[in-house]
Amino acid sequence: MEIIELHITEEEQGERIDKILSVRNEWSRSQVQQWIKENRIQVNGKPVKANYKSQIDDVVKVSIPEPELLDVIPEEMNLEIYYEDEDVLVVNKPKGMVVHPAPGHLSGTLVNGLMAHCKDLSGINGVLRPGIVHRIDKDTSGLLMVAKNDAAHESLVNQLVAKTVTRKYKAVVHGVIPHDQGTVDAPIGRDKQDRQSMTVTDQGSKNAVTHFKVLERFDQFSYVECQLETGRTHQIRVHMKYIGYPLAGDPKYGPKKTLNLEGQALHAGVLGFQHPKSGEYLEFEAPLPTEFLSVLDNLRNNR
Numbered sequence: 385m386e387i388i389e390l391h392i393t394e395e396e397q398g399e400r401i402d403k404i405l406s407v408r409n410e411w412s413r414s415q416v417q418q419w420i421k422e423n424r425i426q427v428n429g430k431p432v433k434a435n436y437k438s439q440i441d442d443v444v445k446v447s448i449p450e451p452e453l454l455d456v457i458p459e460e461m462n463l464e465i466y467y468e469d470e471d472v473l474v475v476n477k478p479k480g481m482v483v484h485p486a487p488g489h490l491s492g493t494l495v496n497g498l499m500a501h502c503k504d505l506s507g508i509n510g511v512l513r514p515g516i517v518h519r520i521d522k523d524t525s526g527l528l529m530v531a532k533n534d535a536a537h538e539s540l541v542n543q544l545v546a547k548t549v550t551r552k553y554k555a556v557v558h559g560v561i562p563h564d565q566g567t568v569d570a571p572i573g574r575d576k577q578d579r580q581s582m583t584v585t586d587q588g589s590k591n592a593v594t595h596f597k598v599l600e601r602f603d604q605f606s607y608v609e610c611q612l613e614t615g616r617t618h619q620i621r622v623h624m625k626y627i628g629y630p631l632a633g634d635p636k637y638g639p640k641k642t643l644n645l646e647g648q649a650l651h652a653g654v655l656g657f658q659h660p661k662s663g664e665y666l667e668f669e670a671p672l673p674t675e676f677l678s679v680l681d682n683l684r685n686n687r
Contacts, residue, residue, distance in 0.1 A: 390578045392442040395640055401427065402434040405446065407635045409580040419446065456485060456514065461497030466668045471536040471660050472529060473502070473515070476670045479525040479647065484516055498530060505530065506537035517541060518615060523633075523647025525673050526553070527655035539660035544615060550656030551612040553620055554599075554672060556649035556679055557629040558639065561606045565597035568623040572616040581636060582618045584626045592616045594623045602683040605632060605643075621648060632679070643679060651676055 396404050402420065406413045423431045424447040464476040477494055484495040498505060498515060505515030515530040517540045531537035543549050573589030575581040593613035600607040610620045621637045624630055630638040633645030656667030
């Protein structure tokens with residue numbers, strides 16, 4: 385059983401404990417409420433109810449039960465497949481969809497849909513993550529490459545390690561970035577105060593590099609393109625916060641006063657890699673989703 389300890393921040397005081405935990409950890413609200421009923425969540429050493437209003441510096445301990453051994457249940461979905469052959473598949477994941485099953489998200493994930501779409505997925509990452517080579521966050525939309533056999537999986541992972549995969553994201557961030565482009569080279573590791581968050585730190589961290597360029601400036605926001613050189617958890621979200629320009633709508637790393645969005649304004653728009661078998665370079669581009677386009681239209685109209 386894993387035990388997570390976190391501290392309530394000034395911005396979170398007065399919020400319901402179930403809401404805070406679901407936002408911070410991307411657990412479902414119902415999962416958090418069930419754990420509260422099972423006394424798996426304590427505040428300052430005592431059980432609480434789901435509607436407990438948190439206070440600054442509250443110490444919250446969550447005892448996460450061991451995951452059940454589960455079979456992935458195929459679910460028919462209208463997946464947006466950009467490319468597919470016997471080795472690899474490229475899919476455009478919509479915002480709000482979790483990539484693979486986990487406690488609190490056992491169905492409705494991309495993997496559930498992939499299992500219904502095709503049965504031949506690599507088994508390197510186990511039963512809950514077949515074919516998954518890399519991930520994007522639940523509220524990030526965009527392109528993912530999926531391996532359909534173990535040889536393809538190893539090839540794609542090796543390309544990620546060698547930093548030869550092209551991954552470009554579009555984002556809207558708080559603040560007006562004065563320079564046209566830049567690079568963030570800052571190591572990322574677990575946040576000691578919140579083990580479910582990442583932060584720039586020298587302790588227990590891995591090198592992380594993000595290149596960015598400004599595409600458009602607004603009164604209080606900037607529209608940027610970020611290119612990953614490495615692929616750390618929440619890398620773009622953490623790096624842009626680190627340099628003072630957090631992503632709009634980001635519930636974990638951004639300010640409370642933000643654009644009216646369900647999750648961060650981030651889209652994995654360009655994905656390129658060498659085909660695992662032929663060696664041919666393939667590159668795909670997915671247009672911005674409707675919600676993202678609406679955000680840009682509103683910012684342009686309100687200048």
